[in-house]
Amino acid sequence: MTTPMALVCQVGNNSTAPCLRWVPVPRRTLGHDEVRVTVRMASVNPIDVKRAGGYGQRILSLMGAGGRTLVLGNDFAGVVADVGRDVADVLPGDRVWGLVPTGGQGSHRSEVCVPSRWVRPLPRAAEMTAVVALPYTFTTLWRALKAIRLHEHNAAGRHVLVNGAGGALGQLAIQLLSRWGAQVTAVCSQGSATRCLALGAAQVIDRHNTPLAELPSVFDATLNFGAWADEAGVVDRLHRSALGHATTVHPLLADIDAQGWLRGSLSCWRSWRGMYRRVHDLAPQARYAWVVFKPDEDALNTIEASLLTHPLQIDVAHRAPFHHADSAFAHVGQGHPTRAVLVSDL
Template sequence: MSGPYLMAAIDQFGDAGQVRLREQPPPKPGRGEIVVRVEAASVNPIDTRRRAGYGRRLFSLMGAARMPLVLGNDFAGTVCAVGRDVTTLREGDTVFGAKPPSSQGTHATHVVVDARLALRQPLGLTAGQLAALPYNFLTVTRALAGAGITREAIAGRPVLLHGASGGLGLIALRLLQGMGARVTAVAGGANRQACLQAGAASVVDRHAVPLHALPREYAATLNFANWEDDATLLRLHAPGSLGHATTVHPLLGQLDQRGLLRGLAASWLMRRSVTTHLPGGARYAWTVFRPDEAALASLAEWAPLLNLPMTLATYPLDKAAQAHRHVEQHQAGRAILLPHLTT
């Protein structure tokens, strides 16, 4: 394992200008861990929000907000060191995967990860393409499970997907298409073709058609766009629907504003008021990212098949602040850091 060992880190919460390149100590794997020389790591919206302080109360309780804070969950790279009891990987293996929220994330030249959360890279995809997948794939699969969506339950039935043209939405479209669902995608008009290419049966322009004007016919709904639309989406369920999941719920924000106990109480009340709009028996879930070994294993099978209409905007590690601005300004393409270009 050779250096230099660098990381894009912040010393305090704030704007993108807080992200600076600095040296990191040579990483050492513990039991069951590996060190990965990072070839590519994605910058997701959660990274820019965490940088600004979002979720700091909960992440502090998890030990995931210590300064200097290195953000990032996704990675693709090469194993350069192996800890005790790791038998599935060895030095030189090319891998990709996801790391749980921590203070030592993947926006670095080297990262220590649980070997169980690293997969061998499949053929036919670049490190940048692979690094764009795990966080979103894992979040989407948790959302589908939370809404009660399985292949058997949803085949041939209508699903409404709000926020269909983002990183989560495009993966959800491909997975739902594979399950045989008939998906109506809600997105900006300029993203219509991308949604159709990813598997949508039809696309609703969110700028032209209000959600409340849509028919009340859906077996499930997913919200990857705006918490304020949750109640409206629930009113579009048909009797006997499966359920709804949202990734844009107010839980972390409420904890930040009110503290742990008051924040949990406020979140419970908000959740309770919204679920009154669901038909009896339907499920309702607030989805949070959490790496899962089984879900990652399914990603290894899905990755070559996703074929998403996705462009990459790449940045060296010393331009990580620019990558954050790229995400915040909703510029075209997935922001991907290529740390090895900085070394």
Template structure:
């Protein structure tokens, strides 16, 4: 997590969902790619030099500031960032194979080449510099044209969880504002970052929402609009759910054993869909390599999809999808007062390791944010 970030931004959106680029690139061609000259200065950042527990996080004041390597990139001065469970998992090495390929699509990095690695996916800040092909942003913009009603901390809490939930509900689940009224929706893991956003967007589309969380989070999810709340700690989940009407859509951000019973509570032969965010995709690639990992993933999801299709329901996996247009839609809901950021705790930049520990302990009540500026 650093003070500045190089990002690829497309269209106007709520905030930047960005990835550090530590790529090996050829010397730039004669054509300029940036609106300003490169600056040989340093910045403060939290980095890791190896994968491991929280002790691997290291603070440095001598991280070279990022440079624009491609004409569609911008440099952002980060005002706030949020931490997601995947950031904690990445600190421990989860998804390293696939994410290294993402950082360096020209060739797969040799193990260890990615260090020092700066973690972090969500930011809100101000554009400092633009590549020559950037048309939707200019220096001084609060990226990505965040809703004016939000602070940088609030804006930084939304993109990753919002786009993950939007991908699951809209892109994979096929639900939107025109077909959701009256649909019965079950959200497993309702008090976390994805869950608190999902409740709000489903209620904005007039669905009936049943939220599963612990009893101490019930007041929060009811305030966000949940119609029914089930405490997963108060008894057997299956026993509690069997007294409710079947569901049209289930969003599962918990995984584990939930997959073995949750699909039984969908309406059969009516197009009802179960979408899980907990998949073995990145683990397969870490364990088996890119080719074999993708093959194993395809076999797994294909067999499960077919099995549940013959039982009258749809089984799907969903992932985070970066999308400027989706963020535009989300920003409209924010400006309309139908979506509000849910922030459990804000840490100063000096306390980044404590913020990681907070997320690692689980039982989230919304998002954990780091104030950088």
């Protein structure tokens, strides 16, 4: 067996040029319910670039994901090398994809050991590139929808406003919600409009020309994947019997980083309570949620089912070998709505 390697990130204050080194690391011991996967591809998400610049250190350290040297990444695709004695769903040699929970491991390495519930088989006809960027982002979307109780069985005919629709989360939201029969209004820049319409948006609003305040308050659900500064403008678009609003761009991690546990928590509490009250004044039954990524089996099952019929898509526009990962981090750090993928050359 070859020596395992990992992309070790020296956490700094410059998120555009992280210090990354592809170095040998000790082999992990495989747990009874775990799968050892030889990683062929792993995606770089915006969170990886932010974490390389020091973002989220305090809260993520509670999950074992803090410190000055980190192995980043959550998504992977590869080939099963070995399985623990309690694993029956996959065998050595199977092509698989999956998620590494945020913690001490990270997926930017040549092999990962993951509980089998976070691993899924790759259909024979599917390319690894088609799925490797999906798990982290789709799971975050799934948790946003779950938090406001918007799902396959109640979405048809609902009007949903997606702010930040030009990004990967927004594009997945458009695909899933339009498949469920919802009418999606996508708020994005002009450059993303054609893509949003092609993915299934019912209409597109140019975020640089139309202020959110000019949109009618007619939405059953609103999602903010754009910026916290837009939060009030987005929630104000809910109607009185709306389901709710979820945001991924809340200040939870940044405030606690900047202000410490006590003052940061207080600042977050004030921000959350202000918005919660705003939502409840507008729509008394509506839910208000700050979404944080956490693995979810239903989310992975939904991606798996889509691969057999009509795959969900995130555009991958950049590939780099693990030992030249800087260009992949630079691509994502420039704010492209597309993803970069690290590829093994072992």
